[in-house]
Amino acid sequence: MSVVSFQKSSKNPSTSKPGRKWLRFVTAASLFDGHDAAINIMRRILQSSGAEVIHLAHNRSVQEIVDAAVQEDVDAIAISSYQGGHIEYFKYLVDRLRELDATHIKIFGGGGGVIIPAEIEELHAYGVSRIYSPNDGQTIGLQGMIDDMLRRCHDGDDRPSRSKSSGAQHRR
């Protein structure tokens, strides 16, 4: 089984490239999970789409992800999980960020067919921004998924754009 579907991946990279706004991501494969092919492809597309990627490679615990995300002041976390236990893993990630008052950090994930549609819904409801499925891969392609992530970080309707703010009015 191939990890990534190239079906309908757009030939031309997104035209909606973020302006000069620097988005930062932490990327990794989940704990006890060595499947790094997919996350490597995704983080490369993130990079080529203009994002700064703090890559942690594979086999990373929630604690390591959260430490890195907070210290690195990132906009989002992207995790691949192919070894099962994804419900617990992603929920724990949401919980830890909540505890640290870092709920502005978005969580993205993917795990091929391992994460089934009902579980994706469950995770979305819990606070994960988006878990991408093989079906997403076929309909919007790899670049489409990355564009969706960037768009959600950028102009998620519930967040102000940092670059637009002049700074002072946001300070206490």
Add this chain to the structure above:
Amino acid sequence: MMEMIVPAAPNPAELNTGDRITLTRTITGIENGEYSAEELATLKDKADSVKATPILGITGTGGAGKSSSTDEIIRRFRQDSGDSLTIAVLAIDPTRKKTGGALLGDRIRMNAIGHSNIFMRSIATRDATVEIPERLSEIIAAIKLSGFDLIIVETPGIGQGDAGIVPFVDTSLYVMTPEFGAASQLEKIDMLDYADIFAINKFDRKGSEDALRDVCKQVQRNREAFDRMPDKMPVFGTIASKFNDDGITALYQALVPLLREKGLLDYAQSIESLDTKKSTQTTLIIPAGQQRYLAEIAEVVRDYHDQVQTQSQLARERQQLAASKTMLDTAAKDSSELDELIALKDNAMDSKAKRLLDAWPQLREDYSGEEYVVKVRDREIRTALTRTSLSGTKIPRVALPDYKDHGELLKWLLLENVPGRFPFTAGVFQFKRESEDPTRMFAGEGDAFRTNRRFKQLSEHSQAKRLSTAFDSVTLYGFDPAVQPDIYGKVGNSGVSIATLDDMKELYSGFDLCSPTTSVSMTINGPAPTILAMYMNAAIDQQVEKFKGANDAAPTAEEYESLKAQALENVRGTVQADILKEDQGQNTCIFSTEFSLKLMGDIQEYFTANKIRNFYSVSISGYHIAEAGANPISQLAFTLSNGFTFVEAYIARGMKVDDFAHNLSFFFSNGMDPEYTVLGRVARRIWATAMRFKYGASERSQKLKYHIQTSGRSLHAQEMSFNDIRTTLQALIAVYDNCNSLHTNAYDEAVTTPTEESVRRAMAIQLIINKEWGLAVNENSSQGSFIIDELTDLLEEAVLQEFERISERGGVLGAMETGYQRGKIQDESMYYEHRKHDGSLPLIGVNTFLNPEPEAELEIELARSTEAEKQSQIDRLAAFKSKNAEHAE
């Protein structure tokens, strides 16, 4: 989530000791240009007014091991100071000008930063035209104001003009490798003028001593320090990738006084002072003189082919001359001149070649009767030589060539031969076992109890119990089941959870582990030594229990030893334990390659000492390499080269090849490509030739035995029922190629954990081939076909060429250091995906011959461990720990 507003940039005036959140957000603010010039100026002034914080700059050439060195230096600071220092690490990586993106990858190598005293932040160069971001001094000021005892700034070395960091730091360290080329290249490196201290990392590489000398001299020249000897220069030989390397410790100890001058705290040091300036443990796993082993193997195999050509030509000419002589004699003409020529050819022929030709008529005779008689360990086994079809045709189990020409015949005997004879191209055994089909029973789910029930169910109808065990990822990484959610969720999923010896005993309960018909394979690598020890103890304890039952008494110490020896000599099975392929394709590494190889050697020595003859100490695996995307040539070349690396490593530690070669086994994937048809043939021929002629190994050691699993990567989610067709073809060529063991995948594995129904179908594939399929009654059907012969030669040559490429990179371990195998596997994976995507690689039901009807939504039966099983594992572990508390430290 409720709160999703991104926090605004804080006021820099709020920076204070210990507040990491304000610090990191301020850095973001500085990077994003959210502060006014006045704010930044105030920030810098304020930082200048606080007490001095030493700043160490670390830079160096790409791939020199800067991050690993930084990590190891942090580890020394932590260890030496008893974690009393607070350290900030700022890692800078270049922004790609074309895309604006950046890979900030330094955290991957940072294993020592997991402590609340350590703060790490990665930044990209963004708009800067050099390797230093525009607002670096302001960022450093912000870090200073947050109160750290030491600040480390790591920058990328770009080209030779890499001294940009110097003005920003107090002390700078330059990290390089011995591979800088000629000594004159050193004159171009700016940092050799500016850095305070130098590390020549990867000091176990070739030419490191010369490099150390050259760099010392260059630094001496640059500093015009001619009053001191070159070896007094602050240049250190280090191996950052090695645990507790003394070269790094020496470097650290030289850094401390330099940083003290800049205000580093005077903490009590606990690491003993060293007087070396370089790593002393540079022993290589494979000695320097043996580094070319793969190129030598390629040479040995090619030489053998040359000799085969020469010998078969001589045999042909000798035969032709003899025939000419006979014809002349028949015609009553003078043939005397031919005698000398015949003698000439005969003398030039190798005695072994002559013996093979002499023995051929007898061999043919032996195979033409009703039965063949083989001796296996003092037993005489009579084997039927033919099978009769329904139509009454007698089908030979081994069909022999009908060559009359001695050249062709000798070539066949030297390159093919019958199964069971050198070079074992057609198989390592003369005949297939009749009592045992090469079918394995796979299980691994939930806890030991559930998996045990599954094993019993799967093996219900087989006399041979060939159990294959999959472990959950917690076990695969050597961890215990735990309530921490990121661990908890994985307990008992995609494999069985085994935490203790008691779990192991339950897992195989009811199976006699010392019976000759039981064979157990365990898919585990990192923690293989531990799991194997549990297995052996489970087998021994079974024998002890049996003894108790029979004798109503516990065995005496002496009896115990004999039961133990008996058990070890009789266990049959395989442990995967192949650490090389983990690094190349699968990533389940828990120790360094070097340490893992040492452990593997320890296991093999134990096997040899305890006469564990029927258990494979390693399954040298191409399967995961193929699943990660390698084509069949790379799969075979990487796997065989890994196999030869184990051989070299074991020989280097003093073991004899014949003491361990029989404990090695192989594991390949069979996919759809044409090369798979001859994968086993080529593997066997290369292995046998190299073992015989390079290593002088015995016949037993020359035999390469392997397990085949049909390719999981060739299974598709679309039109899933077609997958069984693919699996059938892959299984068929595996059987034709005389694999020693076979696993057929279930058609639904692309989507889910296989169900009972799909596993049954997969098993039927093997049974139909073995029991129903006509040609499978013959055991050498791949021999004698033009295309098979040609494909065999082509694949063999491709593998030898790959051996040479790996050899040029310093052998398997050298190539792994630069990620050669990994990179090649990824490239081949991408190529496959592209060909699949653009349709130039036709996949039926996937990218062509698409089903016009929409596929029915698949009812997925979720195979997940239950809460009860997870909880029970955690409880069992706790009980085990408390029961054994007195034995534990």
